[in-house]
Amino acid sequence: ALAAPAIAQEAPKVSWRLTSGFPKALDTIYGAAEDFAKYVSEATDGNFQIQPFPAGEIVPMPEAADTVAAGTVEMTHTASYYYWGKDPTYALGTAVPFGLNVRGLNAWNYDGGGIDMMNGFYNKQNLHAFPGGNTGCQMGGWWRKEITSLADLAGVKMRIGGMGGKVMEALGVVPQQIPGGEIYPALERGTIDAAEWVGPYDDEKLGLNKVAPYYYYPGFWEGGAMLHFMINLDKWNELTPAYKAIVESAAARANATMLAKYDYRNPAALRSLIAGGAQLKPYPDDVMAKAFEESNKLYATLSAENADFKTIFESQQAYRNEANLWNQVAEYTFDTFMIRNRPRG
Amino acid sequence: ALAAPAIAQEAPKVSWRLTSGFPKALDTIYGAAEDFAKYVSEATDGNFQIQPFPAGEIVPMPEAADTVAAGTVEMTHTASYYYWGKDPTYALGTAVPFGLNVRGLNAWNYDGGGIDMMNGFYNKQNLHAFPGGNTGCQMGGWWRKEITSLADLAGVKMRIGGMGGKVMEALGVVPQQIPGGEIYPALERGTIDAAEWVGPYDDEKLGLNKVAPYYYYPGFWEGGAMLHFMINLDKWNELTPAYKAIVESAAARANATMLAKYDYRNPAALRSLIAGGAQLKPYPDDVMAKAFEESNKLYATLSAENADFKTIFESQQAYRNEANLWNQVAEYTFDTFMIRNRPRG
Numbered sequence: 001a002l003a004a005p006a007i008a009q010e011a012p013k014v015s016w017r018l019t020s021g022f023p024k025a026l027d028t029i030y031g032a033a034e035d036f037a038k039y040v041s042e043a044t045d046g047n048f049q050i051q052p053f054p055a056g057e058i059v060p061m062p063e064a065a066d067t068v069a070a071g072t073v074e075m076t077h078t079a080s081y082y083y084w085g086k087d088p089t090y091a092l093g094t095a096v097p098f099g100l101n102v103r104g105l106n107a108w109n110y111d112g113g114g115i116d117m118m119n120g121f122y123n124k125q126n127l128h129a130f131p132g133g134n135t136g137c138q139m140g141g142w143w144r145k146e147i148t149s150l151a152d153l154a155g156v157k158m159r160i161g162g163m164g165g166k167v168m169e170a171l172g173v174v175p176q177q178i179p180g181g182e183i184y185p186a187l188e189r190g191t192i193d194a195a196e197w198v199g200p201y202d203d204e205k206l207g208l209n210k211v212a213p214y215y216y217y218p219g220f221w222e223g224g225a226m227l228h229f230m231i232n233l234d235k236w237n238e239l240t241p242a243y244k245a246i247v248e249s250a251a252a253r254a255n256a257t258m259l260a261k262y263d264y265r266n267p268a269a270l271r272s273l274i275a276g277g278a279q280l281k282p283y284p285d286d287v288m289a290k291a292f293e294e295s296n297k298l299y300a301t302l303s304a305e306n307a308d309f310k311t312i313f314e315s316q317q318a319y320r321n322e323a324n325l326w327n328q329v330a331e332y333t334f335d336t337f338m339i340r341n342r343p344r345g
Numbered sequence: 346a347l348a349a350p351a352i353a354q355e356a357p358k359v360s361w362r363l364t365s366g367f368p369k370a371l372d373t374i375y376g377a378a379e380d381f382a383k384y385v386s387e388a389t390d391g392n393f394q395i396q397p398f399p400a401g402e403i404v405p406m407p408e409a410a411d412t413v414a415a416g417t418v419e420m421t422h423t424a425s426y427y428y429w430g431k432d433p434t435y436a437l438g439t440a441v442p443f444g445l446n447v448r449g450l451n452a453w454n455y456d457g458g459g460i461d462m463m464n465g466f467y468n469k470q471n472l473h474a475f476p477g478g479n480t481g482c483q484m485g486g487w488w489r490k491e492i493t494s495l496a497d498l499a500g501v502k503m504r505i506g507g508m509g510g511k512v513m514e515a516l517g518v519v520p521q522q523i524p525g526g527e528i529y530p531a532l533e534r535g536t537i538d539a540a541e542w543v544g545p546y547d548d549e550k551l552g553l554n555k556v557a558p559y560y561y562y563p564g565f566w567e568g569g570a571m572l573h574f575m576i577n578l579d580k581w582n583e584l585t586p587a588y589k590a591i592v593e594s595a596a597a598r599a600n601a602t603m604l605a606k607y608d609y610r611n612p613a614a615l616r617s618l619i620a621g622g623a624q625l626k627p628y629p630d631d632v633m634a635k636a637f638e639e640s641n642k643l644y645a646t647l648s649a650e651n652a653d654f655k656t657i658f659e660s661q662q663a664y665r666n667e668a669n670l671w672n673q674v675a676e677y678t679f680d681t682f683m684i685r686n687r688p689r690g
Contacts, residue, residue, distance in 0.1 A: 010390065011356075042590035043388060045355065101680060102448070103481075103608050110605035136448075137675040199675065218679035245387035246591070253597035260455035263448050267667035270674065280674060288682055292689070321687050322612035328684040329615065329625060330482040330544065334563035335446060335680075337633055339673040342666050344637070 010240055011047045018052045019068070021061045021078030021227075023180070026202055028265070029227065030054060032133040032258035033077040036229060039250035048243055052077070065090075068232050069126040075231040077132055080118075081162050088163075089121050089308040092316060093129070095222040097167050097295040100316055102134050102224035102259060104323045109226075110252075112319055121308050128236040130251035132229040133258030136266075138219030139203065140283055141196030142212035144187060150286040159183055159195035163298065164221025170294040171287065180206065187211040200269035201262060209278040216281050220291055227258070355585055356392045363397045364413070366406045366423030366572075368525070371547055373610070374572065375399060377478040377603035378422040381574060384595035393588055397422070410435075413577050414471040420576040422477055425463075426507050433508075434466050434653040437661060438474070440567040442512050442640040445661055447479050447569035447604060449668045454571075455597075457664055466653050473581040475596035477574040478603030481611075483564035484548065485628055486541030487557035489532060495631040504528055504540035508643065509566025515639040516632065525551065532556040545614035546607060554623040561626050565636055572603070 018037065022029045030052070037050040055061040064076040065083045080093030092099075100108060108114040109131050122129045141160065147153060154172040158165075165175035176192050186192045188211040195212065196219060197203050209215065229251045239247065274280065283291075299317075303310035363382065367374045375397070382395040400406040409421040410428045425438030437444075445453060453459040454476050467474045486505065492498060499517040503510075510520035521537050531537045533556040540557065541564060542548050554560065574596045584592065619625065628636075644662075648655035 039590060039594050043587055043594060045585075045587045098683065098686075101676070101683070103604070106601060107605045107608035110602045111609035112605075137679045139675050200671065218675040218682070220679060220682070223679045223683070240390075242388055242390045245384060246594070249384050249388060249591070249594040249598045252601050253594045256451060256597050256601050257455045259448070260452040260457075263452035263668065263671075264456035264664070267664075267671040270671050271667075282678055292682075292686060319609070319612075320683070322616075323608065324680075324684050324687045326545065326608075326612040326615050327680065328687075330484050330563040331446070332680060332684060333627055334482045334565060334568045335669075335672065335677060337563070337565070337637075338443065338446070338568070338665070339669050339677060341443075341637060342669045342673075 010242070011044060012240065012243075014048045014239070014243065016050045016074035016235070017058065018050050018075045018077055019055070019058045019064050019073045020052050021055055021064055021076060021082060023056075024054045025205065026198075028201065028258060028261040029133065029135075031261070032227065032254045035257055036077070036132065036250050036254040039253055040246055043246045043250065044243070048246070050075070065125070065127065065230065068230055071232045071234060073232075074235045075229060077227060077229050079225065080129070080228050080230070084162055087308070088302045088306055089312060091163050092309065092312045093118050093226065093228055095225040096163050096299075096313075097221040098292055099223055100320050100323070102136055102226075104320055105134065105224050105226045106131070106255075107323065108316055108319050112315070114315070117312050117315060121312065122230065123233055126233045127230045128233050129228040129230040130248055131226050131255045132251045133227040133255055134262075135198055135222070135225045136259060136262050137224060138222040139196070139199045140216035140219045141194055142187065142203070142208040143194040143214040143216060144190070144212045145193065146214050146281065147216075147284065147287070149284050150290055153287065156194055157192045159186070159192050160221075162221070163295075164196070164219075166298060167221060167291050167294050170297075171290055184208060184211060199262065199266055200273055201265045204269040204273055209273050209276045213277050213279050214281050215273065215278040216283050218283070220283070220288065226255075229254075355587070356389060357585065357588075359393045359584070359588065361395045361419035361580070362403065363395050363420045363422055364400070364403045364409050364418045365397050366400055366409055366421060366427060368401075369399045370525075370550065371543075373546065373603060373606040374478065374480075376606070377572065377599045378574075380602055381422070381477065381595050381599040384598055385591055388591045388595065389588070393591070395420070410470070410472065410575065413575055416577045416579060418577075419580045420574060422572060422574050424570065425474070425573050425575070429507055432653070433647045433651055434657060436508050437654065437657045438463050438571065438573055440570040441508055441644075441658075442566040443637055444568055445665050445668070447481055447571075449665060450479065450569050450571045451476070451600075452668065453661055453664050457660070459660070462657050462660060466657065467575065468578055471578045472575045473578050474573040474575040475593055476571050476600045477596045478572040478600055479607075480543055480567070480570045481604060481607050482569060483567040484541070484544045485561035485564045486539055487532065487548070487553040488539040488559040488561060489535070489557045490538065491559050491626065492561075492629065492632070494629050495635055498632065501539055502537045504531070504537050505566075507566070508640075509541070509564075511643060512566060512636050512639050515642075516635055529553060529556060544607065544611055545618055546610045549614040549618055554618050554621045558622050558624050559626050560618065560623040561628050563628070565628070565633065571600075574599075
């Protein structure tokens with residue numbers, strides 16, 4: 001049918017602020033908030049405006065969730081696991097050590113009831129959230145000295161936070177909290193011995209290969225790090241049904257396009273880092289095995305203490321093991337062949 | 346800011362038909378068109394209505410692209426590679442043997458200029474398209490007899506179409522074109538020896554494990570099969586900017602949620618198929634190697650004959666090889682560890 005004449009639609013003027021958990025320098029991540037705002041604006045002829053601000057401009061990142069919950073700022077784009085100190089359940093939104101990879105997180109969220117399950121928790125904090133970007137599996141960080149076994153981790157001062165830091169601590173590492181901008185001088189001066197950041201595309205900007213050449217993988221504490229668009233629950237409830245649908249589709253689109261940016265841009269950055277002296281090293285087997293064991297212990301403790309954590313963790317865990325049963329068949333075998341035959345086609 | 350009073354927005358009543366390339370029985374795939382229509386309707390307060398019809402109800406699948414190009418039906422949800430007989434460039438939208446996997450396709454489309462590049466081609470056919478769902482890496486099909494080497498493929502009658510069929514033909518297979526509903530009786534009677542369909546979730550519905558127990562992997566001709574929402578170009582151009590944005594976000598969301606459905610539902614189906622007698626078998630090394638070689642020959646021929654194919658294939662190919670350079674580091678190592686330790690956490 002041809003388009004009929006324009007009619008009036010309920011299109012309230014809405015103007016929101018979004019406090020990002022990230023600086024502009026992380027252009028792919030910060031850009032996901034800009035993309036999201038653009039998708040919403042375009043879908044509403046500019047009637048629903050969301051203005052992103054870099055971390056620190058309105059409030060510093062650690063205060064974002066509380067500020068949004070209080071309604072001072074309408075929404076944030078952040079990593080839920082930044083708030084795991086308030087409640088470990090927050091970590092399950094983003095990534096936990098040896099947790100779901102990107103496809104697992106998307107499958108669990110979009111088809112496994114994950115979005116509703118996480119919102120069951122977020123709503124109690126007066127927040128409502130949707131998946132909003134992923135880095136893919138991160139790297140395991142930059143080390144000044146090579147490590148060949150678990151014993152080499154004893155007393156190492158590593159910049160690593162969250163549950164990854166907790167697990168590394170159980171392996172003998174002394175976790176350090178340092179902002180991104182201070183990692184380079186700290187490694188250069190030897191104040192710290194190692195630091196994790198994200199992956200090639202972001203790490204290259206910090207130039208860490210010049211001061212800590214051993215580039216370890218994988219970042220087993222972030223097999224896929226999912227970000228969220230978190231909205232004040234009352235502001236969310238005030239939206240019209242159409243605006244809610246527009247926000248949800250825009251978030252899903254930003255979730256996909258942010259990962260696409262990392263996936264498309266990481267390879268060239270990896271090449272450049274290697275050319276600049278980075279030495280790729282897999283974490284030694286005993287480090288991986290011990291980290292896995294300690295992670296499972298941590299989950300047992302947290303599950304015993306926190307009912308929300310237990311329910312959501314068990315849902316993710318059950319799917320994770322099933323997902324890997326299937327993943328190893330078609331997908332993994334195809335990837336293995338393509339990796340081995342990479343230079344030949 | 347609080348919501349201001351409602352104002353008038355240009356919200357034309359639009360009513361479109363969508364002819365799906367798939368039957369309702371493929372509920373995850375057909376469902377992606379239903380989901381897309383729902384996302385668009387919700388975002389427009391029901392002013393933009395898209396009604397999906399199963400393949401054959403308006404026109405049979407092979408006529409969908411022409412029918413949409415002619416404007417008789419506004420849009421289709423289909424696999425672009427169905428139309429590779431008209432022009433092999435169509436195949437590059439969906440999957441080619443040993444092509445990009447899911448993440449590669451998304452990265453190339455959303456950040457590598459793939460959507461615009463494909464639309465440069467589709468627009469010449471009076472179509473405009475967006476990625477709209479993915480199955481993930483498919484399985485390599487059901488075989489009545491075990492195959493242990495390339496020699497066993499000689500003269501085998503296999504239900505397989507498209508470029509996969511072309512490559513299989515170079516390996517000695519006799520490709521057969523059979524609709525999904527006729528695969529079971531053809532395998533049962535021995536009219537054909539093998540058949541490829543999708544993956545565990547869809548294959549289980551056909552019950553092929555009962556008549557051809559050897560379940561091969563990977564479906565190297567579909568390392569990631571991406572569907573498209575294809576729209577008549579004039580109808581697309583008639584949409585308001587807001588409706589265009591809403592369609593694009595809805596397509597991206599459906600692209601993510603369809604893959605999520607497969608990823609979440611395939612594991613249980615795989616278990617059930619194995620319990621029902623399916624025997625999982627990797628394609629022999631010499632089959633994979635020869636198929637890769639023949640695929641590269643085919644691409645050389647098609648590139649020499651077709652400028653659109655050459656441009657787009659080279660763009661995908663260049664990224665594919667770079668993607669696998671990076672993929673093998675963090676992501677693949679993480680997946681390997683998780684697969685090996687699956688029963689332990």
